[in-house]
Amino acid sequence: MIVTFYGVRGSAATPGPLTVKYGGNTSCVHIQLDNGNDLILDAGSGIRLLGHKLAKKSSPVNILLSHCHWDHIQGYPFFDPIYQPDRVINVYVSVESGRMLLNSLMVQMDGTHFPVRAEDLPSFAMPKFKGIESELYEREGIQVVRQPLNHPGGGVAYRIEDNGVRCAYVTDNELDPPHKPATRYDQWVNFLHGVDLLIHDAQYTQDDMPHRHGWGHSLISQVRHLAADAEVGTLVMFHHDPDRTDAELDEIQIENDKYLKSMRAPTRCVCAAEGMQFTLTKPFLGGFTKTDIGSEPVWKLKA
Numbered sequence: 001m002i003v004t005f006y007g008v009r010g011s012a013a014t015p016g017p018l019t020v021k022y023g024g025n026t027s028c029v030h031i032q033l034d035n036g037n038d039l040i041l042d043a044g045s046g047i048r049l050l051g052h053k054l055a056k057k058s059s060p061v062n063i064l065l066s067h068c069h070w071d072h073i074q075g076y077p078f079f080d081p082i083y084q085p086d087r088v089i090n091v092y093v094s095v096e097s098g099r100m101l102l103n104s105l106m107v108q109m110d111g112t113h114f115p116v117r118a119e120d121l122p123s124f125a126m127p128k129f130k131g132i133e134s135e136l137y138e139r140e141g142i143q144v145v146r147q148p149l150n151h152p153g154g155g156v157a158y159r160i161e162d163n164g165v166r167c168a169y170v171t172d173n174e175l176d177p178p179h180k181p182a183t184r185y186d187q188w189v190n191f192l193h194g195v196d197l198l199i200h201d202a203q204y205t206q207d208d209m210p211h212r213h214g215w216g217h218s219l220i221s222q223v224r225h226l227a228a229d230a231e232v233g234t235l236v237m238f239h240h241d242p243d244r245t246d247a248e249l250d251e252i253q254i255e256n257d258k259y260l261k262s263m264r265a266p267t268r269c270v271c272a273a274e275g276m277q278f279t280l281t282k283p284f285l286g287g288f289t290k291t292d293i294g295s296e297p298v299w300k301l302k303a
């Protein structure tokens with residue numbers, strides 16, 4: 001699979017000179033599966049540019065939502081494939097109160113909050129609440145496993161395996177919440193053990209605490225500790241705080257390298273940036289490339 005980052009920011013989109021290097025779009029990760037089909041993790045503002053690219057294809061699109069908070073759904077009305085006649089969009093929401101979650105994606109397109117109404121779209125959106133594992137296995141040949149997030153309002157993490165390589169997406173998750181966790185730390189270690197690529201929420205520094213304890217996001221120091229304990233191949237720190245500047249993320253990167261070296265952990269760690277692309281094959285050595293995620297809208301292309 002090829003994993004590409006289109007939006008790496010949490011809570012609010014943050015364009016501007018202080019976020020040019022890592023990017024300001026909210027959560028969206030694209031996975032091109034080995035069979036050539038597409039899986040999208042969350043529909044934050046980053047999904048807009050991805051839509052330009054996917055509008056050039058005709059295959060069904062699979063969207064897995066972690067949860068319904070605004071920064072994970074706000075890009076959906078700007079996703080080009082939903083305006084393509086008969087394009088199939090499979091939206092998977094797998095939390096038990098799923099009907100509420102799905103509604104948040106569609107209800108934002110009610111003619112008032114957005115000028116186009118969901119029922120007027122020419123695409124064929126297929127909302128799914130259950131059966132994600134068997135459906136994706138049968139249709140795409142991948143294994144998907146879910147795990148509850150420690151986050152206000154709930155949500156799910158995903159572990160995806162395609163041809164023997166595994167990628168986990170764990171965003172909006174507080175490893176050490178002030179209440180009974182939906183998933184304990186030792187359960188996270190177990191769930192993530194040995195994954196090739198771990199994308200994990202790393203929104204806060206020690207300076208953000210204790211004020212933000214209980215807000216549903218993790219401390220950077222806790223996340224790198226988890227990655228070392230779970231012996232993951234590569235950790236990608238994700239869902240950067242909107243106030244975190246490029247310079248601060250550069251500093252965090254240096255601290256992460258020092259920590260993992262001192263632990264003698266085999267884990268590599270990078271801060272997520274828009275355009276970062278990992279090609280996961282066995283063995284996966286952790287390298288990534290930068291790709292240009294800006295692409296020409298399909299309606300501007302010459303016939």
Ligand SMILES: [Zn+2]
Pocket residue numbers: 010011027069071072172239
């Ligand atoms: Zn979020």
Ligand SMILES: [Zn+2]
Pocket residue numbers: 067069151172216
């Ligand atoms: Zn959230």
